[in-house]
Amino acid sequence: MNSIEVVDLTKKFGKFTAVDNISFNVAKGEVFGFLGANGSGKSTTIRMLCGIILPTSGEATVNGFSIMHDPEKVKTNIGYMSQKFSLYGDLSVEENINFFGGIYGIEKNRLNERKDWVLEMSGLTERRKTLSAQLSVGFKQRLALGCAVLHEPAIVFLDEPTGGVDPISRRNFWKLINELSAKGTTVFVTTHNLDEAEFCNRIILLDYGKIVASGSPKQLKEEIIENGMLMMELDDVYGAYELLEKNELIRNVSIFGNALHASLSDSASGAELASDLIKSFLESNGITVRKIRQIIPSLEDVFLETIEKQGTDD
Numbered sequence: 001m002n003s004i005e006v007v008d009l010t011k012k013f014g015k016f017t018a019v020d021n022i023s024f025n026v027a028k029g030e031v032f033g034f035l036g037a038n039g040s041g042k043s044t045t046i047r048m049l050c051g052i053i054l055p056t057s058g059e060a061t062v063n064g065f066s067i068m069h070d071p072e073k074v075k076t077n078i079g080y081m082s083q084k085f086s087l088y089g090d091l092s093v094e095e096n097i098n099f100f101g102g103i104y105g106i107e108k109n110r111l112n113e114r115k116d117w118v119l120e121m122s123g124l125t126e127r128r129k130t131l132s133a134q135l136s137v138g139f140k141q142r143l144a145l146g147c148a149v150l151h152e153p154a155i156v157f158l159d160e161p162t163g164g165v166d167p168i169s170r171r172n173f174w175k176l177i178n179e180l181s182a183k184g185t186t187v188f189v190t191t192h193n194l195d196e197a198e199f200c201n202r203i204i205l206l207d208y209g210k211i212v213a214s215g216s217p218k219q220l221k222e223e224i225i226e227n228g229m230l231m232m233e234l235d236d237v238y239g240a241y242e243l244l245e246k247n248e249l250i251r252n253v254s255i256f257g258n259a260l261h262a263s264l265s266d267s268a269s270g271a272e273l274a275s276d277l278i279k280s281f282l283e284s285n286g287i288t289v290r291k292i293r294q295i296i297p298s299l300e301d302v303f304l305e306t307i308e309k310q311g312t313d314d
């Protein structure tokens with residue numbers, strides 16, 4: 001059985017379609033990344049899958065329970081960490097854990113065990129009496145994750161859990177996510193950090209409520225940048241950008257700081273030949289090419305390519 005099964009899920013707010021007929025499955029224990037620009041429908045999808053709001057049409061099951069017909073059962077099978085961590089600032093670390101224990105109806109002995117676990121995983125054992133408002137964002141985040149999985153749910157939904165968190169805390173947080181997944185918990189996570197998306201087993205990219213790409217990070221790179229990608233350092237990045245936009249060997253070009261990334265089109269026969277041709281093309285137009293070489297695309301490259309393709313298709 002899949003942990004999550006989604007069929008033709010749609011959510012409209014009045015005439016506006018926030019989630020547009022999406023379908024996908026998530027396997028048990030998978031770390032599943034849900035990506036997309038602001039307003040693309042990520043939180044709305046999560047709120048439907050958590051049984052908080054009903055879909056306009058379509059259906060989904062979460063741990064075998066229908067979000068349409070059994071939203072209360074859905075709620076007892078999941079943990080949810082909302083985009084604004086749902087901690088109570090005027091309660092201490094320990095009181096927050098007790099509060100969630102009460103919501104989930106966890107019996108006293110088990111709650112004590114689970115509390116020790118949360119304190120340890122969040123590194124807050126010594127600070128159990130501290131008001132959670134006084135914690136740094138990184139600690140708040142780990143405490144919020146601990147509270148979301150206090151009752152050991154089969155599936156945990158994390159809505160942008162790493163917003164505003166520094167890189168070290170983010171790494172530690174992802175270690176916790178991997179530990180949960182290794183124990184069989186399904187993790188459904190949204191993020192704007194594409195380097196984090198690399199840690200997901202599979203990802204979906206949403207654009208205006210529709211799925212525009214899905215697969216493992218490796219699959220997406222191979223399928224979407226199928227003819228390879230070149231990186232160039234030049235004396236005139238913008239001039240080169242404009243020239244390359246019209247060059248038939250190139251499908252898509254993006255500016256990365258003082259370099260360009262260019263995906264090759266079907267007309268390019270191999271990256272090596274293409275890089276020689278492009279170098280002489282740019283130099284014949286008066287641009288100095290300091291460096292040009294083939295690179296393995298990042299997920300950022302993949303997404304820029306996907307979104308821009310969407311743009312030109314419409």
Ligand SMILES: Nc1ncnc2c1ncn2[C@@H]1O[C@H](COP(=O)(O)OP(=O)(O)OP(=O)(O)O)[C@@H](O)[C@H]1O
Nearest residue numbers: 013016018036037038039040041042043044045083
């Ligand atoms: N209750 C609501 N009523 C009307 N429109 C809504 C409602 N909730 C969300 N929307 C709209 O639906 C769209 C999708 O919103 P959603 O919060 O799902 O996006 P998101 O992908 O989570 O964005 P972000 O990355 O900014 O968190 C947005 O245009 C938003 O304004």
Ligand SMILES: [Mg+2]
Nearest residue numbers: 042043044083
């Ligand atoms: Mg959101």
